[in-house]
Amino acid sequence: MTTPEPAFPDEWRIEGSSLLADTVAGSVYEVTLAGGKSAVVKHLKPKALEDSLRGADFLAWRNGVGCVRLLARSGTMLLMEHAGKTTLRDHMASHGDSDATRIAASVLLDYHRPSDSPPPASLQPLSRYFASLFAKAERDRKDGLAGPYAEAAAMAQALLADQRDIKPLHGDLHHENIMHGPRGWIIIDPAGLIGDAALDVANMFSNPLDRFDLTRNEARIAGMADVFAETLGRDVRTILRYAFAYGCLSAAWHDEDGNEADRDDELAVAAAIRTVLRQA
Numbered sequence: 001m002t003t004p005e006p007a008f009p010d011e012w013r014i015e016g017s018s019l020l021a022d023t024v025a026g027s028v029y030e031v032t033l034a035g036g037k038s039a040v041v042k043h044l045k046p047k048a049l050e051d052s053l054r055g056a057d058f059l060a061w062r063n064g065v066g067c068v069r070l071l072a073r074s075g076t077m078l079l080m081e082h083a084g085k086t087t088l089r090d091h092m093a094s095h096g097d098s099d100a101t102r103i104a105a106s107v108l109l110d111y112h113r114p115s116d117s118p119p120p121a122s123l124q125p126l127s128r129y130f131a132s133l134f135a136k137a138e139r140d141r142k143d144g145l146a147g148p149y150a151e152a153a154a155m156a157q158a159l160l161a162d163q164r165d166i167k168p169l170h171g172d173l174h175h176e177n178i179m180h181g182p183r184g185w186i187i188i189d190p191a192g193l194i195g196d197a198a199l200d201v202a203n204m205f206s207n208p209l210d211r212f213d214l215t216r217n218e219a220r221i222a223g224m225a226d227v228f229a230e231t232l233g234r235d236v237r238t239i240l241r242y243a244f245a246y247g248c249l250s251a252a253w254h255d256e257d258g259n260e261a262d263r264d265d266e267l268a269v270a271a272a273i274r275t276v277l278r279q280a
Contacts (some may be wrong), residue, residue: 005034006043007267009236013033013039016031016172020023024048025051025052025077026045027046028042031209036132039081040081041070041077043076043240044078050139051191054123056078057120058120058192059080059190061119064081065110066110066112067187068179068186068188082182083186084181084182085179086180087178088175088176089175091103101227101228102177102227103185103225104201104204105201106176107185107187112197113171118251119194123192123194124193126160126193126195126199129171129193130156132252132256133137133153134156136256137149149248152249152270154191155241156249159196159242159245160195163196165196165197165234166194166196166197169190169191169193169194169200171191172189173200173201174204174207174208175204175207175208198234200227200237201239201242202245202246202247203248203250204224205273206246206250209265216269218272221243221273222276222279240276240277240280244270248266248267250266251264259278
């Protein structure tokens with residue numbers, strides 16, 4: 001089924017559009033503005049609307065610092081600058097995984113820079129972000145099931161009770177949310193969280209999603225942890241603990257959706273991270 005083009009606001013003066021992607025979060029259009037400049041419109045969908053609107057608040061607050069610039073918003077539509085056509089995954093294919101990790105670390109420092117403006121009140125705290133993991137661990141406990149969720153939930157609770165370097169976070173950083181364009185490397189599609197900066201690199205360990213040769217590779221996990229620990233000035237074990245907790249959280253989300261294949265993939269990554277953590 002073809003996704004019908006939305007009615008763009010007249011004041012945006014959009015002269016042409018083409019569909020770039022249609023995801024559970026929204027339909028993304030490349031558009032031509034008056035004067036011929038390219039931009040992007042994201043038409044948000046109900047399933048991820050709350051996350052997407054928080055992300056829009058994050059972009060408005062950052063105002064282009066390390067991030068795609070939000071040009072305008074109207075209801076469930078966001079008008080943004082064109083971030084470019086090259087993803088970090090594309091770059092990784094030609095320059096290697098280690099170079100991609102270093103770029104991600106550099107981008108992280110860029111959008112984590114301090115701001116003179118207070119962060120949006122809508123940003124989600126990590127205690128709510130981890131709710132699905134805590135719920136899954138409790139269900140397993142009641143059912144008498146052993147597994148990684150209880151361990152990850154206990155680890156997450158300990159981490160959240162001792163958060164450091166609390167700041168606004170992207171919350172979904174991975175190789176396809178880092179783009180290269182006219183302004184260099186910037187991020188797109190933030191989830192809009194607030195909490196310990198170490199959480200913001202956790203999803204990188206699970207990506208690219210289909211590269212099991214990388215995501216389950218213990219040497220790669222250890223190397224990424226070293227890079228991110230140095231970047232953030234944190235202990236390697238803290239980076240790995242957040243990565244393990246996040247992997248199990250992601251598995252809990254897939255479990256809620258009945259997606260067993262993706263759940264098991266995330267648990268396999270989490271198991272590899274746990275092995276590295278025990279040796280760290």
